[in-house]
Amino acid sequence: MFNFSQYQIMQAFPAPTRYVVAHYQRMKPTRSARHGHHPLASLLLASLFPSLPLVGQAGSVSGTISYDGAQTGPVWVQAVQTLSGNQVLSLDGNGDFASTTLTDLSGPEITVQYWFRGSSLQSAVRQQSDGYLVAGWNNRHILSHDGGTTGISAGERLTDGQWHHLVMTWKQGTAGGFASYLDGQLVQQRDSADTPIPNLNAQVYFGAFNGTGEFAQGQLDEIALWRRALTPAEIAANWNRRLTGSEPDLIGYWNFDDGTPNDASPNLYHAELWGDALIEPADIPGLGGGRATLRLEAPGPYEIAGLPDGPGYTVTAFRDVNGNGHRDPTEPFGAFASNPFTLAGTRTGVDMGLVEVPRITTQPRAQRTGVGESVTFTVEAAGSAPSPSSGARTIRR
Numbered sequence: 001m002f003n004f005s006q007y008q009i010m011q012a013f014p015a016p017t018r019y020v021v022a023h024y025q026r027m028k029p030t031r032s033a034r035h036g037h038h039p040l041a042s043l044l045l046a047s048l049f050p051s052l053p054l055v056g057q058a059g060s061v062s063g064t065i066s067y068d069g070a071q072t073g074p075v076w077v078q079a080v081q082t083l084s085g086n087q088v089l090s091l092d093g094n095g096d097f098a099s100t101t102l103t104d105l106s107g108p109e110i111t112v113q114y115w116f117r118g119s120s121l122q123s124a125v126r127q128q129s130d131g132y133l134v135a136g137w138n139n140r141h142i143l144s145h146d147g148g149t150t151g152i153s154a155g156e157r158l159t160d161g162q163w164h165h166l167v168m169t170w171k172q173g174t175a176g177g178f179a180s181y182l183d184g185q186l187v188q189q190r191d192s193a194d195t196p197i198p199n200l201n202a203q204v205y206f207g208a209f210n211g212t213g214e215f216a217q218g219q220l221d222e223i224a225l226w227r228r229a230l231t232p233a234e235i236a237a238n239w240n241r242r243l244t245g246s247e248p249d250l251i252g253y254w255n256f257d258d259g260t261p262n263d264a265s266p267n268l269y270h271a272e273l274w275g276d277a278l279i280e281p282a283d284i285p286g287l288g289g290g291r292a293t294l295r296l297e298a299p300g301p302y303e304i305a306g307l308p309d310g311p312g313y314t315v316t317a318f319r320d321v322n323g324n325g326h327r328d329p330t331e332p333f334g335a336f337a338s339n340p341f342t343l344a345g346t347r348t349g350v351d352m353g354l355v356e357v358p359r360i361t362t363q364p365r366a367q368r369t370g371v372g373e374s375v376t377f378t379v380e381a382a383g384s385a386p387s388p389s390s391g392a393r394t395i396r397r
């Protein structure tokens with residue numbers, strides 16, 4: 001299946017700009033090519049054009065971003081598809097976890113990846129005996145044989161209540177061989193130690209330290225362990241794809257979609273639920289569906305192409321005043337009025353007006369006054385409402 005969600009568009013380009021990429025059209029269709037695109041085409045295109053938008057395929061959304069406020073900065077537009085029917089592992093932070101039958105992660109390379117939403121990432125994926133490997137410990141990824149609890153950062157904003165995709169990769173004795181990624185973007189990397197991961201001969205747990213403490217609180221999904229370090233290009237291209245379980249080099253893959261904590265890889269490292277741990281429905285924005293982000297220098301017309309047709313799209317935009325690449329509470333924000341909608345081919349008129357949450361910029365000050373005198377208190381506010389943005393009231397006493 002060809003998944004356009006892999007194209008995260010990070011550079012600005014004017015809407016009329018077209019990058020026509022047609023190599024896939026000569027590929028032989030296969031059973032998996034449901035829309036006529038060979039899976040190899042995605043790899044080819046991803047390697048040739050890792051960050052270019054595609055056109056002439058499936059759907060596109062376009063419209064105009066308007067904003068009449070005073071804040072400045074680039075505008076980010078995001079189209080995300082949320083597919084229904086997903087199930088996840090839910091842990092309440094008190095005695096809940098899943099234990100697997102997997103006990104050996106030894107070797108020269110590994111990748112641990114998973115989706116997380118919640119308030120504590122502790123022990124998301126954890127193996128520990130006399131050594132340890134923990135993906136998600138105090139918001140870090142740590143390996144006892146390489147840096148101990150120092151580890152590397154798993155990223156910011158992990159516990160903001162939104163779904164996030166986390167990846168840890170490790171490859172023995174490699175420049176930049178210990179790396180973490182958040183939502184497909186590199187968070188931190190450093191050179192790795194030149195000793196292999198030891199065989200800890202201990203069960204791998206989801207959400208707990210050996211079932212006794214340091215519990216995660218939140219939801220986990222799409223937990224995948226690979227016996228090799230995925231490359232930055234692979235992660236950029238595939239981070240929000242659903243796996244099938246039959247991918248080469250998978251150690252194990254738990255997606256909970258059949259209502260069980262079973263390993264969907266051929267290795268069958270099935271897990272067992274403990275405490276109040278349960279598997280329940282929760283749809284993850286972007287998982288297995290379309291997902292694209294576009295950066296504009298300023299409000300105006302935009303187009304996002306190369307999105308797969310289907311239901312569950314939402315389109316939003318914000319003005320990145322502080323330039324950090326994500327939406328902060330005071331930044332102008334807008335959402336398409338017809339969210340969510342079904343994309344079928346070209347969707348025009350996906351217009352959004354950016355508005356700001358009102359914020360007070362000047363507070364009234366205490367004033368001394370005598371009987372019979374007037375005093376004026378002034379408060380000034382910025383934002384899209386209320387109107388007017390400043391005012392004064394005179395009080396007589």
Ligand SMILES: [Ca+2]
Pocket residue numbers: 092093094095096275276277
């Ligand atoms: Ca519990």
Ligand SMILES: [Ca+2]
Pocket residue numbers: 086087088221222255256257
């Ligand atoms: Ca799932």
Ligand SMILES: [Ca+2]
Pocket residue numbers: 319320321322323324325326327328331
């Ligand atoms: Ca921002």
